[in-house]
Amino acid sequence: MRLVIAEDSTLLREGLVRLLAEEGHEVLAAVGDAAALLEQTGQHRPDLVLTDVRMPPSHTDEGLRAALEIRRRWPDTAVLVLSQYVEKRYATELIATGGGKVGYLLKDRVMEVGEFLDALERVAAGGEAFDPDVVRALISRSTHADPLARLTARERDVLEKMAQGHSNPGIGAALSISRSAVEKHINAIFDKLDLTDSAAYSRRVLAIVRYLQG
């Protein structure tokens, strides 16, 4: 796929460019701040934008602001945000843009090269990728503790995988259970959380994550 990368640490930026090039992706531009990211995205219209959250000048949340801006101006461009910390607010704001093609991963996830590349593919294909840690934070801090408490341990695992943006076969593979078992669990979850089943799993994820945020 065609990408634009924004990351202020030169070392990491170079590393990402190398890694993605090795995997056969085309990096159109690699920049170090949010202004340049917006400019390059407008110019190249890449399939996916990969951005860090904290960048110059203020080192707070420039990257996230830029990501939201890109979602607004170029909805066809998928956005994957890398963050140093789990920030519930960032995840919420990204999810609120709606319509899939969005992801929020912890930077550490980049070390799991396989997982990281999968997440890239998933987001570019119109899905979501939320870091397990982010999802866990959302679930644990959920204001809807009661219905969650009614879930079995297995169902919680499935919910977590679902919230990260995995498809049913993906969940089955991750938890080593059959596809029919996954569907059974999901139906049970929907029942317990009073969610109507919907065909598009991206909407399903968004519904679940939104629900978890309370």
Add this chain to the structure above:
Amino acid sequence: MLFDRGELVRRATRRTTGLAIGGLSAFAELAFVLCAGALLGVRSARPVVFGAARAIAEFERRRIERFHGQGSAEDFTGWRALQYLGVRWLVGGLGAGVLLLVLLGAGTAVVMTWQMVAGTGSPSRMSWYDPITFVLFGTLLVFMTVQALIGVEGLDRRLARHFLGPTAQEVLRRRVSELTVSRAEVVEAINEERRRIERDLHDGVQQRMVALGMLLGRASRRADQAPELLEQAREEAGRVLLELREVSWRVYPIALDSDGLHTALESLAERSGVPVRLHYGLTERPLGSVEVPAYFVASEAVTNVSKHAGATRIDLSVTREGTMVVVRIEDDGTGGADPAGSGLSGLARRVAAVDGVFTVDSPPGGPTVITAELPCAS
């Protein structure tokens, strides 16, 4: 020079002028005090009376500041001002009296001298020793009037200090508000440092660790390049360690506790990118409350210089001056350092927290001199 004649004359003139104005204003004050005493009975006139009293007292305060070189507080109340004026007209009148005597004496001296020189008056009664007596008495009188003037001036100043200067309570109140401010600044300085530490960890160590993980991840996916990537990863791991050591040293140089300021500054000089000439003039080890801020001033300043100044050398000196330990950092860089910048203002707060004095002198074009004077209890 203690007895610069021109300066002496200038000062005497200035002080005499001040006394003369004070003497004249005393009459106005007496009139005012009499009127004010009568008017105080009328409730509605009070604010006006107090306002006027404050204005007159302010005039006196300025006169004393201008001619007698003593400042006192400007924030006295109308009531205090009125009390002051109630006594002040006496002192002013005293000054006016002495000055009048001076004029009389001077007039008499002129007349008598004229008589002696011209031989008018009553020469039959003139003896040979009369001029001597005359000169002796004259000198004595001049001396006494000068003393009287100095006395009046002293009274005037003491009075202003007593009535208009800050009361003991006021002094305490000011100290408390000073301390409140510096406490808030200390807290802010600590937060600033924590932010810096977080940034150091975030920008340095964490990014390097991720990059290292990425190298390892690539190595495990690319069998053909694995040896090369692993070698890179090993080098990266070394750099992570180095970075970690740097960061923890910046957080707190542990050598400061064990080996003291001198050793810590030596290693600071060794690690600096810009050559540092260290002059350490302390004979005994200062207290920790002095050592720690002294070290941080030096280390921050040296870091700043290597970042911004484009300097080729830094002179770092630590000396003892009286009860102060003075840390001085001079560089030959471009100057124009901003004392309000985050690094320097943080240092200023740190120094203020221990009641020290922090100055930055950095004209455009350099050289920049940063000085911190830290009070030493011993």
